[in-house]
Amino acid sequence: MSYFKHHVFICCNQRAEGEACCANFGTPELLGKMKDKVKALGLAGEGQVRINKAGCLGRCDDGPVMVVYPEETWYSFVDEEDLDEIVAEHLLNGRVVERLKI
């Protein structure tokens, strides 16, 4: 059994001013919001969901990005609505959000 059913890594990499990076899109704040949403649904913790901060995930052209393991689903997202959909569909019901998938 997986230690976490869904282990989400969100790129929070901040590059020097002027350089493109996920953090320029506010990912550190969005990460905090996603953590709160998962916690509020009682989904956080061992055997369930973990939302994790990550350094550069190496897919900057598609940023901001996250990856959900072990199923290995990559998403590009822009705002809280996208996060809501990923939480409600993928994390709660195991359905991939095709419109955000990369």
Add this chain to the structure above:
Amino acid sequence: MSYFKHHVFICCNQRAEGEACCANFGTPELLGKMKDKVKALGLAGEGQVRINKAGCLGRCDDGPVMVVYPEETWYSFVDEEDLDEIVAEHLLNGRVVERLKI
């Protein structure tokens, strides 16, 4: 096909002074060394291996820890020798290092 064959996340979380955390074991430096090793072997990049910095992975009692996805293998490691073994066995040859597995 996986975007990365082996996606390694190393906890580099630094807590306030006195609190237990992976960074106290020098994980940020070990991460850099592991990146260098993987690069030197020509294993880094899309379709191959990525070594990623991560925030707290939630397994502090076993720290310092890393997780390799999508196969989801968790390791506890202490020094460069452990990293060498993980690189040579797991990342290069796909064999889990049982003595370090948690």
